[in-house]
Amino acid sequence: MASSSTTTSYRKLPIIFTFVVLSVLVSFNTAPVSSKPTIQASDSSHNVLLSNQTFRPRSELHRLRRIRSYLKKINKPAVKTIKSPDGDVIDCVLSHLQPAFDHPQLKGQKPLEPPERPKGHDSVDALTESFQLWTDSGEACPEGTIPIRRTTEKDVLRASTLRRFGRKIRNVRHDTMSSDHEHAVAFVNGDQFYGAKVSINVWTPRVTDPYEFSLSQVWIISGTFGNDLNTIEAGWQVSPELYGDGNPRFFTYWTTDAYQATGCYNLLCSGFVQTNNRISIGAAISPRSSYSSRQFDIGVMIWKDPKHGHWWLEFGSGLLVGYWPSFLFSHLRSHASMVQFGGEIVNTRSTGYHTSTQMGSGHFADEGFGKASYFRNLQVVDWDNSLIPLSNLHLLADHPTCYDIKAGRNNVWGNYFYYGGPGRNSRCP
Template sequence: MLNQEKTTKMASSSSSFKSYSTIPILFIFVAFLCTPVLSNPLLSDASNRNQTLRPRHELNKLKRIRNYLKKINKPAVKTIQSPDGDLIDCVRSHLQPAFDHPKLKGQKPLEPPERPKAHDSINSTEFQLWAEYSGGFCPEGTVPIRRTTEKDVLRASSIRRFGRRIRRGVRRDTMSSDHEHAVAFVNGDRYYGAKASINVWTPRVTDQYEFSLSQLWVISGTFGNDLNTIEAGWQVSPELYGDNYPRFFTYWTTDAYQATGCYNLLCSGFVQINNKIAIGAAISPRSSYHGRQFDIGIMIWKDPKHGHWWLEFGSGLLVGYWPSFLFSHLQSHASMIQFGGEIVNTKSTGYHTSTQMGSGHFADEGFGKASYFRNLKVVDWDNSLIPLNNLHLLADHPNCYNIKAGKNNVWGNYIYYGGPGRNSRCP
């Protein structure tokens, strides 16, 4: 998530930061032993009424959750049990949540568009656990959707909050923000997409309501109420998923995370066309310190013909698209592209969080230790992938999480980023 102060900081630092060349819960009804304690019968009646109101409130909440689940979980022609506990429903493509949108009702997914020029598929060894261990994918004509459970919704503070990054107002002091970033970005031009290979780790997240993610952002508008973003990468989010696996995810908003948009397929928006990739499912294998390194390829670009924003994952797998009508500013183009990491710091212990970003190690440690993005590119007006010019770096709290950039003939533009969070220099 992005904020107003961060952009002010980005603008002021654009000239100085440049590269060297973004259990189910059981509702337990307790039978109270009615031992008379109060002599006043009116007080006793009030107490009894309170005892009956609480279960009724819980029943109403459960009813709302189940109605929500009926709406979001579509009928499946096949269900696959993943070894990590997920249920993957194979849903007919025209019945997926996107087609609940008034502008998409009755339609079917579009055919794949032309990929950007100079595009080459990234060799990827990544897979998703549900597909690897089930011995197959969803049938043709269906899309795999991670089933949302009561347990998932109950972890959120409300149904409205579930699946969204909700902000109330804009913080004026960047240092007080609970979202912290270490990112590289380009701005000052018109952008029609971006591509990168993102190193996959399993960072430790120390609080249920915190997350750690690594992603690319496609951004337009101002950092006020009209911010448009499209985001994709991997994240660890115990609140959203109930575990600490890194998961492939997407996000979008058209009003600075206030009311529009959501993660993955948890609202009407993103149209999926692929039967092999489940958005929100766990990624494997993962990188290890001083061990083998694994990354995923992500590309987002605007189809010149229809104007929709398409998403590619891994070795050339087209996942789907965000219809252009979802957006205001992004109907035309992006004004900023961002690559890097983000964490949430709730300070629930009274100190800076120990939630890790990337590998949990600082950028200075380099390959095999720090997390990286490589082959950073943008898509220009001619639907061509081109190297980055004038790359800027920003770390909100460099003693907690930092970033470095470089360039060579093999990786092109690249960054190392991340950190451990709380340490002697980050109290």
């Protein structure tokens, strides 16, 4: 595929977390967390913990009690339980009992009806479409319920603290080169944005340390890049700490105070309202792309409903997943000021060297289709609820000898880019 491509590395410019602003650049660091809770005491790790209680220090017993209380609050009674081929347990929970409706401003409410899609949106709701491993069981959640990936005590115990569980941790750095978060991203800013749409290539990158992750996602961003930073995020990630394995999983995230006290992954707190009974947020994606073989990508669209102001999420080809209520946010109640697409990894340097955790396919952008990972058909939603092509797209690879990015445009893929890399190599010590 012929394309003009450029790579830009702002080695000396600061960034905030995974977000980069041309006018105000500050480096912002985050970290992964753990997974999702269980209301049932049948889990083997739960029984082991119970049997050993009398031999545990008082502080640890207190922590276990807090964990069980948290799990009981988050995990809701299931009308049906499905065992996924990868070991996940999927609980079919009545829609109005999902964690979102524990929120004071949502108590007693029911999920909203589907909103108007952005103009220029050409996808159709494919009823037979399946992008997740748990559906290979042949089972499905009945109408009126949503599939929730169950989290066990074992999942929570992988996090260093209960407070850290299910959250990205705020950590500001002003020197990009010292940050343990590394990025290869494309972004637009300087305008008012009401959403974004893209297709993201799915791989199974190797994550070499249990406290590292590799993700590819869309960020919808607003705020001053201080304590009031608002973000909505969705894509796929491999996170052994969060999920306990190396599978790529569909995930969401949100925060309204720069990852300090608000927000969480997936449905691990009250906030995101799920409306779909066929997609489980946090469940493994299947199939995946293979090097020099079949390529597989997923569609992700986030947009602001002009009628109610909530931010809706679509996955695949027209599958509405649910929405983030507008009251969760401050700046995002009106619009976004930046949209970002791309990859991020964590480099703990636990071996004393740069990590070998891969981004995307684990191959550099130059290798192109079938080998490098890609984002294609990048679009944003404007004030008129219309999907439009990007203009003035900026690129950032903050460690280009480890992970890089190159962009192009053509009539089939519109705006696109290849990105990623292997991490540690002869040029990335």
